[in-house]
Structures are given as C-alpha cells and as structure tokens.
Amino acid sequence: MNRKYRKTVIAGNWKMNKTPSETKAFMNEFKTIMPKGRWCDVALCVPAVCIPAAVRAMRETRVGIGAENCNANASGAYTGEIAANMLVDAGCKYVILGHSERRAMGETDAEVNAKVLTALENGLVPILCVGETLEQRETGITNEWITMQIKSGLNGVAEDKIRKMIIAYEPIWAIGTGKTATAEQAAEVCTSIRTTVRHLYGARIARSITIQYGGSMKPGNAAELLAQPDIDGGLIGGAALKPEQFVDIINAANQE
Numbered sequence: 001m002n003r004k005y006r007k008t009v010i011a012g013n014w015k016m017n018k019t020p021s022e023t024k025a026f027m028n029e030f031k032t033i034m035p036k037g038r039w040c041d042v043a044l045c046v047p048a049v050c051i052p053a054a055v056r057a058m059r060e061t062r063v064g065i066g067a068e069n070c071n072a073n074a075s076g077a078y079t080g081e082i083a084a085n086m087l088v089d090a091g092c093k094y095v096i097l098g099h100s101e102r103r104a105m106g107e108t109d110a111e112v113n114a115k116v117l118t119a120l121e122n123g124l125v126p127i128l129c130v131g132e133t134l135e136q137r138e139t140g141i142t143n144e145w146i147t148m149q150i151k152s153g154l155n156g157v158a159e160d161k162i163r164k165m166i167i168a169y170e171p172i173w174a175i176g177t178g179k180t181a182t183a184e185q186a187a188e189v190c191t192s193i194r195t196t197v198r199h200l201y202g203a204r205i206a207r208s209i210t211i212q213y214g215g216s217m218k219p220g221n222a223a224e225l226l227a228q229p230d231i232d233g234g235l236i237g238g239a240a241l242k243p244e245q246f247v248d249i250i251n252a253a254n255q256e
C-alpha cells in the first residue's frame with residue numbers, strides 16, 4: 001500500500017450468498033465490531049436483492065455498498081438485468097465488473113468494457129477484475145494476458161474517469177480455492193498493472209489508482225499481501241461472509 005498517493009480499499013464480494021434477512025443480521029453484527037478509525041475505505045458488494053437491506057443498515061456508516069454486476073445498456077428489453085442508474089438510485093457506490101465467475105459464464109472483454117463505461121457515466125466506482133488461469137500462469141503469459149484485459153477493459157475511459165476506478169487482480173486459480181498467490185506473485189502482477197496504466201494514462205494517474213489483490217485473502221495472509229507497495233487493498237470473497245474475518249482484514253489494512 002502507499003497511502004500517500006492512493007486509497008486503500010477493502011471490498012467484500014458476497015457472490016450468490018445471503019438473503020436480505022441474513023444481510024441485515026450480518027450488517028448489524030458488523031457494525032458492532034467495525035473499526036472506528038478511518039484509514040481505509042470499506043465496501044461490501046452484495047446480491048442485487050440484498051442491496052436495499054445493506055444500504056439501510058449501513059446508512060450512518062462509511063461503508064459503501066456495491067453490486068456484483070450491471071448491464072451495459074441504459075434501459076430496455078433486457079429481462080432480468082439491472083442498469084447502472086438503478087444501482088445508483090438504490091444507494092450503491094461500487095460495482096464489480098468482469099469478475100472471472102461472470103467471464104466464465106460468457107462475458108467478453110468488450111462487454112466488460114461497455115459496462116465499465118456505463119458504470120462510470122452513472123457515477124459508480126467500477127471494480128474491474130482481471131486475472132489469469134493456472135494454465136496461462138504456467139505457460140508464462142500472465143503479464144501479457146493481464147495487460148490485454150486491462151487495455152480492453154479501459155478502452156475509451158477518459159483521464160478524468162480512470163481516477164475513480166479500482167482494478168482488482170484476481171488470479172483465477174486462487175479464487176475460492178484456498179490457494180493464495182504468494183505476496184511476491186501478487187505484487188509482481190499488481191506492479192505490472194500499474195506500469196500498464198502508466199503507459200496508457202501517465203505517471204500521475206498510475207500512481208493514484210487503487211489496485212487490489214483478490215484470491216483467498218483472509219486474516220492470516222492479509223497483512224503480508226497488503227504490505228506490498230503496489231497492493232492497495234483486497235477484493236474478498238469467502239472471508240467477507242463472516243463479520244469477524246472481514247473486520248480482521250480491515251484491521252490488517254489499518255495497521256500497515
């Protein structure tokens with residue numbers, strides 16, 4: 001982390017877990033044990049039906065609520081989809097885009113890019129996820145692959161908008177598997193992402209953008225990962241479902 005130049009953001013991704021009632025229970029417990037100081041930003045990205053309960057519960061706090069996806073179109077005949085302006089109106093601040101689990105369902109780089117542009121136009125903070133498979137890592141093409149995903153995801157994003165974004169490096173082989181990238185592996189890719197942003201937008205913007213690591217981050221490994229200068233936070237799946245574990249990770253970020 002480098003607090004002098006950029007925000008540290010700890011964000012939870014609940015995926016398809018918890019009902020609205022369970023959301024309320026989680027938030028009430030979380031609020032009682034949440035650290036009071038304000039070193040890092042905290043976000044919880046929850047299933048769409050849980051957004052109202054999450055927003056209501058966290059209204060008086062500094063925790064931002066987010067969604068896990070949005071549609072690239074403004075409105076229309078897209079049954080089952082949710083537009084960015086609906087998320088804003090519901091009280092969301094963040095939206096996760098291009099998560100590998102959605103890419104595995106067929107989401108393309110072009111679609112992710114269109115969603116990033118729409119989210120930014122509507123004032124949401126997109127958390128753009130990128131990551132390689134184990135096979136890509138083993139064939140030595142991790143950095144090329146991630147660079148391609150970054151360039152494609154940021155295509156057409158203006159300089160004044162990129163500052164609002166978060167990029168999350170999430171090696172696919174580490175998500176939900178219990179296998180964490182070593183701090184060295186995670187740091188190497190996050191540094192390479194910053195270099196790509198520097199080539200695209202210049203040194204000042206590259207220095208100010210928040211780059212998270214995600215992939216089995218938990219209380220036991222968070223401090224080491226967050227100590228890396230180019231890792232500015234975490235995108236956390238499993239450990240964000242338990243208030244005390246999520247708080248432990250926030251505390252690890254606050255201590256660095």
Ligand code: PEP
Pocket residue numbers: 013015170174175176177178214215216217235236237238239
């Ligand atoms: C994720 O879903 O983005 C994630 C990183 O999950 P986990 O922490 O469970 O690996």
